[in-house]
Amino acid sequence: MTRLTGGLIDRNAPLNFTFNGKTYKGFQGDTLASALLANGVQLMGRSFKYHRPRGVFAAGSEEPNAMVELRTGARQEPNTRATVTELFDGLIARTQNHVGPLERDFMAVNDLLSPFFAAGFYYKTFMWPKVFWEKLYEPMIRKAAGLGSLSMLPDPDDYDKGFLHCDLLVVGGGAAGLAAALTAGRAGAEVVVADEDFALGGRLTMESDLLNEAAATDWIASVKAELESLPNVRIMTRTTVFGVYDHGIYGAVERVSDHLAVPGDKVRQTLWRITAKRAVLAAGATERHMPFADNDRPGVMLAGAMRAYANRWAASPVKRDSDAIAIFTNGDDGHRTAMDLIAKGAKVLGVIDAREAAPRFGDYEVFAGSIVTGTKGRLGLTAIEITRNGQSQWHSVGALGVAGGWNPNVHLASHHRGRPVWDDNLLAFVPGPNGPAGLIPAGAAAGKGGTEEALTDGMTAAITTLSEIGITASEIVLPKAENMPSEQVAFWHVPGTKRATKKRAWVDFQNDVTVKDIALAHKENMTPVEHLKRWTTLGMATDQGKTSNISALAVMAELTGKSIPETGTTIFRPPYTGVSLGVLGGGDTGPLFRPRRLTPTHAWAEAQGAEFVEVGPWMRAQYFPRAGETTWRETVDREVLAVRSGVGLCDVTTLGKVDVQGADAGEFLNRMYSNMMGTLKVGMVRYGLMLREDGHAYDDGTCARMSEDHYVVTTTTANAGLVYRQMEFAHQCLWPELDVQLISTTDAWAQIAVAGPKSRELLSRIVDEFDLSNEAFPFMACSELTICNGLRARLFRISFSGELAYEIAVPARYGDALMQRLMEQGADLGATPYGTEALSVLRIEKGHAAGAELNGQTTAQMLGLGKMVSAKKDSIGAVMSRREGMAAEKRRLVGFKSVEPQKQAMAGSHLFTDGTVQDMSTDQGWLTSSCYSPHLNGYIALGFLENGDTRMGEIIVAANPVEGQTVKLEVVSAHFVDPEGGRLRA
Amino acid sequence: MLIPHPLLGLRDSQEFTYLGDASLMQRPDASAENAEAQFCDYVFLRDNPAGVHRELWFHEQGDRSWLVVTRDTTTHEILGAELALDVKGAAK
Incomplete structure (x- = not known):
C-alpha cells in the first residue's frame, strides 16, 4: 500500500474491486487509477502496437495508457480510461490488448520486430501482391488491431436525450468556471455549468493552493451550495461538453450512472443538446511531457498527474513507500510536484531541471541543467539516467514525473476551424480569435492558469459575454489566491533519439509513435502536420493526442527548421473525448428507432391474429391467417379469392x-x-x-x-x-x-376499402338512406353521406382490385368501429379482411401500377x-416529359405469365429475347412485380419490356443472375382480370 | 443551426426540410419558345456558392411555411429569413 495522508477520499467508505481477477480495496472518491496506484499497482496495460508494458500517465480524460475493460457480460465495456472511472463496490476491471498474462504478453514479440513497424508501415508493406490483401493481410491486421473487445451482446442499458436552453453555458467547473458561473448566477442569468469530473473544482481539487487561507475545498463547497440554491443555475457534473455546433448549440454527454454497478431504474447516459446564447470555455489545460529514451515505463507519468494523485487521492505513484520519486522539468511547475510530495511524506530524489539557473523552492535536491537520458525496469521503473554536460549517472527511483509545460485545452474554441494561436511567453497554443461565435475562453484554457488569474478571468469573461446579450453582471468578491511560479524554457524533447537504433523516445504512447518515427516521416516528406498524423497515426485513437500533439509538432518544427506556429496544429473536431454510440442513439433502438404509425384498425387486426409489415413508418396488416392455414400463400390466396367472389375489407388509411x-x-x-x-x-x-x-x-x-x-x-x-x-x-x-x-x-380520416361483387350489398346495410345503385352512384362517383345513423363519412367508388369496390372514410376515431360494424354486417356475405399481400396480388392481377412501377425511373x-x-x-x-430522349423510350408496362405456371420469375429479373446472349446490350427491360395469381392458378408478373405493347404472345426469358435463375414467360396484357372493366362498372 | 422564422422566431433547423437554391422559385414559362432549354437549366443547374446563398427551407415540423433563408455556406451564419410567399409577392 502506498496510500498517503489526506485527500478527498472517504476513508469510512471502503470499496472492493477486482483488477485482472485480484481483489483490491479503495475508497469512495477514488478513481480506478488512483485506487490501483494506492495499492502499489503501476502496470495497467499494454501498448497498442508494440505491446510495451504501460502504467497510468495522466490523471484525467487525456490518459493515453491506462485503458481497461470494465464489467462483464453484456455490460462489458472496452477502452475505458482508468483515470476517469469512478470506483464503486464490486467494480470488475481487466487489462486489454495482451495474449497471456499482462506481465508476460506473448504479443510483446512485436516490440522486438519494431524496426519493421516504422511509420507508414501499413501503407508500405501491404501494397502487394494485391491478392494477399483480402485473404491474408486484412484478416491478420484485424485480429491484431484494436484494443479491448466487445461482448457481442445487445446493450442492456437505456439512454436518453435531453434539450437545454440557457444564457450562459460554462464548460468546466474549476477556478475559472466556478467564478464565471457564480458571477452569472448572481446576475440572474440562466446558467448551465458542466464538468466531466464527478466533483466540482477542477484543478483546485488536485493542488495544495489555499483560497482565503484555507483549503480550496471550503470555497468550492460554499460556491456549490450557493449555485445549488439559485433556481437559474444548473450544475451538471459527470458531463462532458464534447462539441460546438452551429449557432450556439453544444453537444454534451452526462454519464448518469456509469459510477454505479448497474443503472437500476436510471438511464446509463444522456445526450444533451444545449442551446446557449453565450458560453465560457473554462476547460483548463493539459500537461505535456518531454520525450526521452525509454520514457514509457510504468512509473513515468506527468508531474501534474502525480501531484493530483497525491493531493486529491492520497495515492503515491511508487510501488513501495521506500521507492524514491524524481521529477524532470523544464520550468517551475515541476518543483510544485516535488514540494507537494514532500509535504505528503513521500520520498523525493530531487528535481531534474533542464535549466542551468534552476530555482529551488524547498528542501530537495535540484539537478540543474540536467536531463533524463535513459530508464530501466521491465514492468516498472527502477532507475533513471541523469545526464549533465555529457556526464551520466544512474539513480534508483520508483517513479518519475515529467513536467513539460501546460497546453490550454483549446479544443472547443478550435471547432468550426478556429485556429489556435501561438503564445511565445506561455510556450503554448491559446484559443485564436476565429473560434465559434459566442464562445469565450477563460482561465487556464485561455492561458491564464494561475489560480488568482483564473478566478479573475472567469469572472471577467462572464461579465463581458453577458453584457453582449443585455445582462448586467457585477463583480463578485473572489477568494484570496495567488499565482504559483510558472517560469519555463522551451525544451521539447531530450536530444539524441531521432536516429539512434536502440533508444526510443515515445511521443504518443497510445499509438506507439516515437521521435524517430517523426524523423522518418520528415525524411519521407510527410512534413505537414495533417500528413504526419496520418503517416504515423500520431494523435489518433481514443485520446486524440492530448498529451502528445504539441510535443510532436515541436519535434517536426525542429526537423524542418520552421517555428512551431508555422508548423501549426491539426484541425480540431468533435468529440472532445469518445462518445458511445449507445448515447448518440439516445435510446432509440429496436421498435423505438423511429416513430411507428398505427392504422385506426391496428388493435382490431392484432386481435384477428394478423401478421404485420412495415410500410415506411406504418405498420400495416400483411395478411390474416386462419386456423389450419399452414403457409402465408394459403392465406393470401384465400383473401384474394374472397374479394373476387364475395367482399373483402382492407384498411387503406395509410x-x-x-x-x-x-x-x-x-x-x-x-x-x-x-x-x-x-x-x-x-x-x-x-x-x-x-x-x-x-x-x-x-x-x-x-x-x-x-x-x-x-x-x-x-x-x-x-x-x-x-x-x-x-x-x-x-x-x-x-x-x-x-x-x-x-x-x-392523412391521419384525420380512417379509410376502408370495401371490395368485391358483394360490396354494394354490404354497404347498403350501413348507409343512412343513400342510393347506392349503379345509376345514382356509378363507377368513380364520390359523395359525402352519413352512415350508421348519423356518422359523417365520405364514399368513393374507386377500385384498386378491379372488382366492384368502394372506399369509405370516417373520422379516424371511428375507423375501428366501422371495421367491426362492416365485419358484423357482412358475416353472411363472407366479408373477409385482407392485408397488403392480397392487396398487391389483386392490383397485379388488374395491372395497376404501384411503387415498383413508379420507382422514379x-x-x-x-x-x-x-x-x-x-x-x-x-x-x-x-x-421535360416531352424531351427527345424521354419520348424515344420504348419500354412499356405489360403483363407476363410463367410458361410453366408454377415457376416464379422474381421481380428485378431482367428480360431478354429467348436464345440471345444475356448482357447489357441485349437487355430488353425488367420485371417490377411478381406474384402467384389464385385467379389464374399460376405465377404472373408485371414489367417494362421494349415495345412490349406490340409483343403479345411472345415467349421471352426473365433472367436473375444473382440466383442463377431463368424463367420463360409469355407476354400478355397487364390486365389479367376483366380487361374490359365490366366488373368495375357492375 | 437555428433559423429565424419570420413568424415564429428562432427555430431549430431540425424542424425544417432543406430544398436548396431559391432560384427554384423562378419556374420558366412553359409556353416560351425555348421552354425545354429553360426547363433543363431550371431543373439541373444550380449555383453552389461558397459564401452567401439564398435557399429554400420548409418548416415541415412546424407551420408548413416555405422560407427563403440567406445563409453563408462557409460559416453557416444566417443573414435573413423571409416567407417565400412574401418574396414571391414582392417580386410581382
Whole structure:
C-alpha cells in the first residue's frame, strides 16, 4: 500500500474491486487509477502496437495508457480510461490488448520486430501482391488491431436525450468556471455549468493552493451550495461538453450512472443538446511531457498527474513507500510536484531541471541543467539516467514525473476551424480569435492558469459575454489566491533519439509513435502536420493526442527548421473525448428507432391474429391467417379469392390524403397533375398522375371533387409527406396568386376499402338512406353521406382490385368501429379482411401500377399513360416529359405469365429475347412485380419490356443472375382480370 | 443551426426540410419558345456558392411555411429569413 495522508477520499467508505481477477480495496472518491496506484499497482496495460508494458500517465480524460475493460457480460465495456472511472463496490476491471498474462504478453514479440513497424508501415508493406490483401493481410491486421473487445451482446442499458436552453453555458467547473458561473448566477442569468469530473473544482481539487487561507475545498463547497440554491443555475457534473455546433448549440454527454454497478431504474447516459446564447470555455489545460529514451515505463507519468494523485487521492505513484520519486522539468511547475510530495511524506530524489539557473523552492535536491537520458525496469521503473554536460549517472527511483509545460485545452474554441494561436511567453497554443461565435475562453484554457488569474478571468469573461446579450453582471468578491511560479524554457524533447537504433523516445504512447518515427516521416516528406498524423497515426485513437500533439509538432518544427506556429496544429473536431454510440442513439433502438404509425384498425387486426409489415413508418396488416392455414400463400390466396367472389375489407388509411380548397383548387390541381382536374364534375373522382419536374412519373392517386371549390386528393402511402411538401412548394413558391389552401388529412380520416361483387350489398346495410345503385352512384362517383345513423363519412367508388369496390372514410376515431360494424354486417356475405399481400396480388392481377412501377425511373409513356399528359396546359414536369430522349423510350408496362405456371420469375429479373446472349446490350427491360395469381392458378408478373405493347404472345426469358435463375414467360396484357372493366362498372 | 422564422422566431433547423437554391422559385414559362432549354437549366443547374446563398427551407415540423433563408455556406451564419410567399409577392 502506498496510500498517503489526506485527500478527498472517504476513508469510512471502503470499496472492493477486482483488477485482472485480484481483489483490491479503495475508497469512495477514488478513481480506478488512483485506487490501483494506492495499492502499489503501476502496470495497467499494454501498448497498442508494440505491446510495451504501460502504467497510468495522466490523471484525467487525456490518459493515453491506462485503458481497461470494465464489467462483464453484456455490460462489458472496452477502452475505458482508468483515470476517469469512478470506483464503486464490486467494480470488475481487466487489462486489454495482451495474449497471456499482462506481465508476460506473448504479443510483446512485436516490440522486438519494431524496426519493421516504422511509420507508414501499413501503407508500405501491404501494397502487394494485391491478392494477399483480402485473404491474408486484412484478416491478420484485424485480429491484431484494436484494443479491448466487445461482448457481442445487445446493450442492456437505456439512454436518453435531453434539450437545454440557457444564457450562459460554462464548460468546466474549476477556478475559472466556478467564478464565471457564480458571477452569472448572481446576475440572474440562466446558467448551465458542466464538468466531466464527478466533483466540482477542477484543478483546485488536485493542488495544495489555499483560497482565503484555507483549503480550496471550503470555497468550492460554499460556491456549490450557493449555485445549488439559485433556481437559474444548473450544475451538471459527470458531463462532458464534447462539441460546438452551429449557432450556439453544444453537444454534451452526462454519464448518469456509469459510477454505479448497474443503472437500476436510471438511464446509463444522456445526450444533451444545449442551446446557449453565450458560453465560457473554462476547460483548463493539459500537461505535456518531454520525450526521452525509454520514457514509457510504468512509473513515468506527468508531474501534474502525480501531484493530483497525491493531493486529491492520497495515492503515491511508487510501488513501495521506500521507492524514491524524481521529477524532470523544464520550468517551475515541476518543483510544485516535488514540494507537494514532500509535504505528503513521500520520498523525493530531487528535481531534474533542464535549466542551468534552476530555482529551488524547498528542501530537495535540484539537478540543474540536467536531463533524463535513459530508464530501466521491465514492468516498472527502477532507475533513471541523469545526464549533465555529457556526464551520466544512474539513480534508483520508483517513479518519475515529467513536467513539460501546460497546453490550454483549446479544443472547443478550435471547432468550426478556429485556429489556435501561438503564445511565445506561455510556450503554448491559446484559443485564436476565429473560434465559434459566442464562445469565450477563460482561465487556464485561455492561458491564464494561475489560480488568482483564473478566478479573475472567469469572472471577467462572464461579465463581458453577458453584457453582449443585455445582462448586467457585477463583480463578485473572489477568494484570496495567488499565482504559483510558472517560469519555463522551451525544451521539447531530450536530444539524441531521432536516429539512434536502440533508444526510443515515445511521443504518443497510445499509438506507439516515437521521435524517430517523426524523423522518418520528415525524411519521407510527410512534413505537414495533417500528413504526419496520418503517416504515423500520431494523435489518433481514443485520446486524440492530448498529451502528445504539441510535443510532436515541436519535434517536426525542429526537423524542418520552421517555428512551431508555422508548423501549426491539426484541425480540431468533435468529440472532445469518445462518445458511445449507445448515447448518440439516445435510446432509440429496436421498435423505438423511429416513430411507428398505427392504422385506426391496428388493435382490431392484432386481435384477428394478423401478421404485420412495415410500410415506411406504418405498420400495416400483411395478411390474416386462419386456423389450419399452414403457409402465408394459403392465406393470401384465400383473401384474394374472397374479394373476387364475395367482399373483402382492407384498411387503406395509410394512403396520403390532402384536402385542397379554394376558388382556384381546380386550376391548382391542373398544374400539379399531368392530366386535367379542373374539368372534373362535382361528385366524381379522377385518377391522376403526377410527374417530377424532370418529366419522370412521380406519384399517382385520385382526386375527388366534393364541391366546386373542394377536392380530396389521395397519394401513395410512400409519398404522402413528399407530395404534400411539393404541393405546398407549388402553392407558396410558384403560384401564390392562386386562391387555394392545403392541409394534410392523412391521419384525420380512417379509410376502408370495401371490395368485391358483394360490396354494394354490404354497404347498403350501413348507409343512412343513400342510393347506392349503379345509376345514382356509378363507377368513380364520390359523395359525402352519413352512415350508421348519423356518422359523417365520405364514399368513393374507386377500385384498386378491379372488382366492384368502394372506399369509405370516417373520422379516424371511428375507423375501428366501422371495421367491426362492416365485419358484423357482412358475416353472411363472407366479408373477409385482407392485408397488403392480397392487396398487391389483386392490383397485379388488374395491372395497376404501384411503387415498383413508379420507382422514379419510369415515364408516363412507359406506364401506358402517355396520353394522360395533357398538351392543353402546363403542369409540373410536362415540358421535360416531352424531351427527345424521354419520348424515344420504348419500354412499356405489360403483363407476363410463367410458361410453366408454377415457376416464379422474381421481380428485378431482367428480360431478354429467348436464345440471345444475356448482357447489357441485349437487355430488353425488367420485371417490377411478381406474384402467384389464385385467379389464374399460376405465377404472373408485371414489367417494362421494349415495345412490349406490340409483343403479345411472345415467349421471352426473365433472367436473375444473382440466383442463377431463368424463367420463360409469355407476354400478355397487364390486365389479367376483366380487361374490359365490366366488373368495375357492375 | 437555428433559423429565424419570420413568424415564429428562432427555430431549430431540425424542424425544417432543406430544398436548396431559391432560384427554384423562378419556374420558366412553359409556353416560351425555348421552354425545354429553360426547363433543363431550371431543373439541373444550380449555383453552389461558397459564401452567401439564398435557399429554400420548409418548416415541415412546424407551420408548413416555405422560407427563403440567406445563409453563408462557409460559416453557416444566417443573414435573413423571409416567407417565400412574401418574396414571391414582392417580386410581382
